[in-house]
Structures are given as structure tokens and as C-alpha cells.
Amino acid sequence: MTLVANRKDPATKYRIRRLRRAELPVDTVELARFLIGKVVVREFPGGRVSGRIVEAEAYPPGDPAGHHYRGPTPRIRSMYLAPGHSYVYFNYGAHFMLNVSGEVAGRAGGILIRAVEPLEGIALMKKHRECTELLDLTRGPGRLAAAFRIDRSHDGIDLCKAGVLWLGEIVGTARGSGKEASGVAIGESVRIGISRAADHVLRFYEPGNPYVSGPKRLNAKP
DNA sequence: TTGGCGATTGGCT
DNA sequence: GCCAATCGCCAAT
Numbered sequence: 001m002t003l004v005a006n007r008k009d010p011a012t013k014y015r016i017r018r019l020r021r022a023e024l025p026v027d028t029v030e031l032a033r034f035l036i037g038k039v040v041v042r043e044f045p046g047g048r049v050s051g052r053i054v055e056a057e058a059y060p061p062g063d064p065a066g067h068h069y070r071g072p073t074p075r076i077r078s079m080y081l082a083p084g085h086s087y088v089y090f091n092y093g094a095h096f097m098l099n100v101s102g103e104v105a106g107r108a109g110g111i112l113i114r115a116v117e118p119l120e121g122i123a124l125m126k127k128h129r130e131c132t133e134l135l136d137l138t139r140g141p142g143r144l145a146a147a148f149r150i151d152r153s154h155d156g157i158d159l160c161k162a163g164v165l166w167l168g169e170i171v172g173t174a175r176g177s178g179k180e181a182s183g184v185a186i187g188e189s190v191r192i193g194i195s196r197a198a199d200h201v202l203r204f205y206e207p208g209n210p211y212v213s214g215p216k217r218l219n220a221k222p
Numbered sequence: 223t224t225g226g227c228g229a230t231t232g233g234c235t
Numbered sequence: 236g237c238c239a240a241t242c243g244c245c246a247a248t
Contacts, residue, residue, distance in 0.1 A: 057229070065229070067244095075244065092230050093241030099229085112229055142230050193229055 014119055016041060016050065016168040021160045024083045028102030028109030031083060032058035033204050035100065036186050039168045040116055042148040049124050049148050051116030051138050052170070055205040055212045057191045059110045061103060064196040068108035078156040079108040086165060088145075088155040095142030096151050100159060100167070114141045114192070114203075117211040119170075140213040189218040 025031045035053050042049040059066035067076050078087040087099040103109035116138045125137045125147035138144040159167040187207040192214050205212045207221045
């Protein structure tokens with residue numbers, strides 16, 4: 001199932017290797033699936049916060065629900081970067097959203113990281129969120145950004161490079177990778193909270209994982 | 223220059 | 236389950 005069992009062993013360390021750009025699918029929808037099971041790592045001077053991606057949504061080129069639908073604007077410039085760059089925006093006057101660019105440079109596509117399963121730095125996440133409920137720390141895009149203290153300054157970062165924010169894969173456990181390596185199916189559904197293209201099945205999640213957000217009807221288990 | 227609106231959350235019924 | 240809060244973006248004036 002999940003890696004939640006590791007809570008029983010606080011000393012558990014994860015070995016995480018950074019993803020290389022060359023291994024990322026150059027396609028927003030494929031990359032969204034690929035990222036399920038991968039890890040978001042946030043480095044602080046005092047420690048590290050990391051979490052395993054359990055839910056993501058694709059906003060591919062031509063998608064009426066995508067910010068890039070009406071052509072390029074200053075805000076969305078990072079979605080035009082090569083796959084594996086961050087696109088961070090501020091929404092509803094209150095929350096930052098972390099996205100990963102998914103198309104070849106010059107073409108816009110984004111993947112919204114909607115939820116992660118906390119791995120390292122849980123105490124730090126609780127502090128950032130001012131919340132002690134483990135299940136509420138990173139379940140939802142706004143919460144995840146707050147727990148990782150991701151803001152506008154993290155827009156346009158190369159996530160395949162060492163730095164304050166990067167993408168990785170757990171080394172040494174089958175649960176570290178996505179569908180192909182683990183053999184576990186990835187759930188699919190329509191996306192959450194949008195009005196246009198509301199019937200497109202572009203949301204991907206790990207069935208049964210308690211850190212997946214959204215209503216039950218969208219989170220069918222295997 | 224302005225107003226409508228949003229890839230959400232948390233609090234209250 | 237419903238709904239207000241809140242503010243940056245951008246299309247239209």
C-alpha cells in the first residue's frame with residue numbers, strides 16, 4: 001500500500017536520486033502518469049522536506065482549462081520551458097500551486113501536483129502549515145505548497161537540477177517508482193475544480209492512498 | 223483603468 | 236454540504 005508504515009520507524013531514511021531530464025516523457029499527459037510515485041524534494045538550510053506524489057492533473061497543449069489556452073502571457077512563461085521545470089502560480093488570493101512543465105521547450109503544458117504522501121521533514125511541514133493532522137498536511141495543492149513553503153520565488157526552477165526544489169525517485173524500494181516499476185495501476189478521473197473541459201480524464205492518482213484529495217466518487221480503488 | 227473570475231481551503235450548518 | 240475570503244491576472248472598456 002502506502003509508505004505510511006514508515007511512521008512506525010522515525011529513523012527511516014530515504015535514498016532519493018534526482019530525476020534526469022532525459023528520462024522524462026516529453027508529453028504532458030505521459031509525464032503526469034510518470035510522476036505518480038516520484039518524489040518532490042524541498043531543501044532548507046535546517047533540513048529537508050519531501051513527499052511522494054500520489055495525485056496529479058495534466059493540462060496539455062490546447063486544453064481549454066489550461067492557463068496557456070489563450071496563448072503566452074508573462075505569468076505562464078515557465079510552462080513553455082523544457083519538461084521538468086516548475087510553474088508556480090497564486091490562486092484564489094490565498095494559495096500557491098506547484099506545476100511541472102511537460103512539453104518540449106517553446107510549447108506549453110503543465111502538470112498540477114495535487115497531493116503528496118509526506119516522507120521526510122514532517123515536523124517542518126506541520127510548522128509551515130500550523131497544523132498537526134498528518135493527513136491534512138499535503139492533501140490538496142494549496143496545502144502541499146504551504147507545507148513545502150513553495151511560493152512565487154520557486155517559479156521557473158529546473159527541477160532536474162540540485163537546488164531548493166527538485167524531483168526525485170526513491171532508491172531501493174519498488175514503491176519509489178510509478179506504475180511500470182511497481183506493477184500497480186494508476187487511477188484516472190476527471191479533474192477537480194474546473195468548469196471548462198470538465199469531462200476530460202486527465203487526473204491521475206494512486207488508488208487507496210489516504211493522501212489523495214478529492215471526493216470519494218473520483219477516487220475509486222482497484 | 224477596471225471588473226469578473228479562478229487548477230482552493232477551512233469554518234460553519 | 237455550502238459558502239465566504241481574497242487578490243493577481245488579463246480581457247475588455
